[in-house]
Amino acid sequence: MSQHNEVGKIGESLAKEFLEKQGYKIIEQNYKTKYAEIDLVASKNRELVFVEVRTKIGENFGTPEDTINKQKLWKVLQNAKSYLAFKNWQEHARIDAICIVLNPNYTVSRLTHYENIIS
Amino acid sequence: MLIKVPSVANLGLETIKVDVEVNLASRGLPGFEIVGLADKAVAESKERVRTAILSCGIDFPAKKITVNLAPADVPKEGSLYDLPIAVGILSSILEFSVPEKSLFLGELSFDGGLRHTKGAFLMALFAKEFGFENLFVPKDSANEAAAIKGLKVLPVGNLTELTHHLLKRKIIEPVAYKETLGNISLPAEFDMKEVLGQEQAKRAIEIAAAGGHNIIMVGSPGSGKTMLACALPGILPPLNEAESLEVTKIYSASGGIPPGGSLVTQRQFRAPHHTASLPGLIGGGSKPQPGEISLAHRGVLFLDEFNEFPRQIMEAMRQPLEDGHLTISRSKQRVTYPADFMLVASANPCPCGYLNHPKKNCTCNQNQINKYQKKVSGPILDRIDLHIAIMPVDTTEFSDNQKNSEFLESSEAIKQRVILARQKQSERFKTEFIHSNSQMKNTHIKKYCKLAKDVEVILRQAAIKFQLSARSYMKMIKVARTIADLDSAEEIAISHMAEALQYRSKTYESA
Numbered sequence: 223m224s225q226h227n228e229v230g231k232i233g234e235s236l237a238k239e240f241l242e243k244q245g246y247k248i249i250e251q252n253y254k255t256k257y258a259e260i261d262l263v264a265s266k267n268r269e270l271v272f273v274e275v276r277t278k279i280g281e282n283f284g285t286p287e288d289t290i291n292k293q294k295l296w297k298v299l300q301n302a303k304s305y306l307a308f309k310n311w312q313e314h315a316r317i318d319a320i321c322i323v324l325n326p327n328y329t330v331s332r333l334t335h336y337e338n339i340i341s
Numbered sequence: 342m343l344i345k346v347p348s349v350a351n352l353g354l355e356t357i358k359v360d361v362e363v364n365l366a367s368r369g370l371p372g373f374e375i376v377g378l379a380d381k382a383v384a385e386s387k388e389r390v391r392t393a394i395l396s397c398g399i400d401f402p403a404k405k406i407t408v409n410l411a412p413a414d415v416p417k418e419g420s421l422y423d424l425p426i427a428v429g430i431l432s433s434i435l436e437f438s439v440p441e442k443s444l445f446l447g448e449l450s451f452d453g454g455l456r457h458t459k460g461a462f463l464m465a466l467f468a469k470e471f472g473f474e475n476l477f478v479p480k481d482s483a484n485e486a487a488a489i490k491g492l493k494v495l496p497v498g499n500l501t502e503l504t505h506h507l508l509k510r511k512i513i514e515p516v517a518y519k520e521t522l523g524n525i526s527l528p529a530e531f532d533m534k535e536v537l538g539q540e541q542a543k544r545a546i547e548i549a550a551a552g553g554h555n556i557i558m559v560g561s562p563g564s565g566k567t568m569l570a571c572a573l574p575g576i577l578p579p580l581n582e583a584e585s586l587e588v589t590k591i592y593s594a595s596g597g598i599p600p601g602g603s604l605v606t607q608r609q610f611r612a613p614h615h616t617a618s619l620p621g622l623i624g625g626g627s628k629p630q631p632g633e634i635s636l637a638h639r640g641v642l643f644l645d646e647f648n649e650f651p652r653q654i655m656e657a658m659r660q661p662l663e664d665g666h667l668t669i670s671r672s673k674q675r676v677t678y679p680a681d682f683m684l685v686a687s688a689n690p691c692p693c694g695y696l697n698h699p700k701k702n703c704t705c706n707q708n709q710i711n712k713y714q715k716k717v718s719g720p721i722l723d724r725i726d727l728h729i730a731i732m733p734v735d736t737t738e739f740s741d742n743q744k745n746s747e748f749l750e751s752s753e754a755i756k757q758r759v760i761l762a763r764q765k766q767s768e769r770f771k772t773e774f775i776h777s778n779s780q781m782k783n784t785h786i787k788k789y790c791k792l793a794k795d796v797e798v799i800l801r802q803a804a805i806k807f808q809l810s811a812r813s814y815m816k817m818i819k820v821a822r823t824i825a826d827l828d829s830a831e832e833i834a835i836s837h838m839a840e841a842l843q844y845r846s847k848t849y850e851s852a
Contacts, residue, residue, distance in 0.1 A: 302370060315370050316403055338371055338403045 232328060233277025234261055237320040240333060246271065255308075257300045270315040272302045274339075277322040280331075286321035290339075299340055342367075342433045346425040348445050349467055350417050351460045353629060353676030354590050356467035359410055361422060361445075363429025366405035375426075377410030380418040386449070389420075390427045393449040397500045402434050416673070418628060420448035421458050424477065427500060428507075437507045443475040444468055447482070453500040455479035459596035462589050462604075465489040477503065481600035485593060487516040488604045519603065529575030531568055534749035538734040539565055545729045545844055547755050550576050551762035552823030553777035554816075555662070555684040555724060557647065560731030561701070562694045566687035569731075570612075570643045573685065575752035577608040577641070578763045584639045584776065587679055591638055595631050609640035611682075615649040623657045629669035629676040634661055637682035639776075647686035648716035655721050658684075662724045665780065681780065684725065688717065698733060726779065726816045727844040762826040778823045786815055790822050796838045803842045817841050 238248055241264050249270075250263035262273035274294070276286035302317055316338045323332040346361040373387050394401050408426050410417050424447035432439050446464050447455045461482035468476055469489050476494045478486050483496035493515045497503045505511040533543060542558065546569055549556040558566045580588060588605045592598050598605070613622060613633045624632030634642055644650060661667040665681035690696035691710045696703040705713070722728075766777050769789055775781065781789070792800065804814050818833070821841040825833045 299370070306369070312368055314368060314404065317370065340370065340372070 229277050229279060229324065229328075230275075232324070233320075233322045234275050236277075236322055236330060236333065237273060237275040238262060240320065240335070241273065244335075253305065255301050255304045257304070258297045260298075260301045260305065263305065268313050270306070270311055270313070272298065272305070272315070272317045274298050274317070274319045275322065276319065277324060279324045279326060279328075281323055286323060287319075287334075290319060295340055344429040344432050344439060346429045346432075346439050346445055347443065347473070348422060348425040349460070349464045350415055351419075351463050351594055352415070352674065353678065354463065354594055355676075356460075356463045357412075357415065358467070358471070359412070359415075359417065359422075361425040361429055362409040362411060363426060363433065364407045364409075365402060365430070365433045366407065369405040371403045371405060373406045373408075375408045375410070377408075377413040378416045379410060379422075380416065382420050383410070383417050383422055386420060386423045386426060389423050389449045389451065390430065392451045393423070393453045393500055394427060394430065396451060396453040397504070399431070399434070399504075402430065406430060416628075419459070420456075421446045421460060423447060423449035424455065424479075424497070428477075428503070431500070431504055432507070435504060435508065437504075440475055440507070442473050443477060444473050445477045447477070447479040447497060449500070455481075455497050455499060457481035457600035459598070460593055461485040462488060462593035462598070465492055465494070466586075466590070468492055483516045484519070484601055484603040485589075485598055487518055488589065490518050492518075529573065529752060530571040532575060533572050533752040533755055536565055536568055536572055537749075539569065539731065542569055542729055542731050543750075543755075545727050546570075546573060547576065547759060548820065548823055548827065548844075549683065549685070549727055550578070550755075551759045551827050552726075552766070552819065553683050553779040554726035554820060554823065555686075555779070556727040556729065557686040557688065557722070557725045558729050558731050559688050559690050561696075561698050561733055562689060564731045564733040566731055567645055570645070570685050570687060572752060573641060573643070574608070574610045576755045576759050577610075578756070578760045580606055580608055580639060581767065581776070588639050591631050591635050591678065595636070597636065609637055610643065611637040611640065612643040612645065615644070615646050617650075617654070619651075619654050619657060622654050623661070624667065624669050624678055624680075625671075627671060627673070629671055629674060629678075631678045632680075634658060634667075634680040634682055635678040638679050640682060641685055642682045643685045643687075645687050647688040648713065652716065652718070656718065659720055659724065662721075683779070686725065690714075690730075697730070700733075723810055723812055726820050729844060758827060761829070762823065765826045765829070778819045778826070781819055781822075783815060786818055790818050790833060792818070792833055792838075793835075796821075796833055796835055799835060799838050799842070803845070807842075807845055809845070813845065817845060820844060 246264040246266045253260040261275040264271045278286045319336045321334045344363045350359045425445040448458045461478045462485045465486040480496040487494045506513045622633045661680040666679045668677045691705045693704045695701040821833045821838045824837040
């Protein structure tokens, strides 16, 4: 596994841990749809949350926030919509992002949770 | 949850009701959509509403919000829907009900405050007509709406104040109706007594002001044409109530009322430069806006260097000069704006400017003069009631006159006479839909301007001698009527008609 995939995996498990601590219930991990993959699907208070996780080692080559551009957001939105339709979800849903910056030794330097990034 | 907040749309000077329907869906991804033929300014209100609500310390709901501006087939423009949209959203999250028989209008600022928004006056007129009682408008626009009697106008400073009011925690005090009409005119640049000499021109200007007649002044450079025109606002009578409402409508629609302003009570004096564009002067655009001629409604349109104006613009003024209003037709919209103004034009007699000058020689040849004078067409000149030649003031007499300037009549004294003459006219026309002598149609002339035999004889002779057109013939009677009014005479006497005929000298007719 190349390094960037590995970092991604670590990030996703860190995000999952974080959400569980916040009282979210993880429903899906790496759910594949026609468009792309949804990193995490969680729920809390009967609200479905789609989470896009972005991880980087150090911020010297740009922050993880920088990597979320319009196309990515569009993909995430389409993913979410198709998931909602497929599961016939009848309540609120939102899209979150979790951005993680790791130190070179893979310890967490920063973890930021952005709620409701598309609205 | 579906909330309906009533507001309005202004199409030209017409107002229709618009229901702002705000729906916060109970499912789905968060989002914010506006539908219902909204233009750019309305679509951008999403960001203003969101930020303004956040600035008031209220969490913007993470729900799917859809706003519909009904009726959906009428194009909506402007920023006035910020407030109704915000009220709709707030009412569903704070759970207050939108008060009945209310209208909302206002542009939001990012800090949650409300900015002065055009059209508050038109909305108030609409509210009065259709039985709405409460008007929620920005504080700066409240005086405008409060000019209409019998409405409860609530000045909203910011969204927090409004939520307190609607939750009945702290009530906003309504703005009281104010009697704003007064005897005020626009500050004139000059007083009439500063204009030395030019007694005939001053008299002509007084007649023009008294009857609302169009006037053209032709004279060499520096003879005082512009000065006379700029002194004109000082002798104009104040607007009466009906006129004031008409003018305020136009200014409210075009955003010409300053923040905190109320009724337009002064006759407007518009002096566009001759480089003005056709839509700028006449009105137009894809969403037809009023032009200078409408902004000069019931006031004065001063066109300095008249023959420098493009031909097209001058000819476009023909119809409004006659009808007092104009209809601008575009593929999507048809708007009628009133444009009953008094045209004051000034021009030089020839390219060098010294034709008929008592001392200087004109250096133009006949061809040049003809070409120059032909820039103003016959039909336009025919619509101008008073033609005066302005002779230059002799500068050797200047210093003597300067000493005497305190003995000259001031604008205030002239204005009193003008006001009296106008009072006579409004008395005369109180059962008609016109206000001044210049507006008389042929039926009015028949009814109110009976000419004695000898007066008619003079007019007939003049008509033959000057080859007056039928329109000019009628205009002479109107001018004579105004002169008689200034003289407080009931009937038009020979002297009145003789004076009127003086102002028909062919100073500028090349035909």
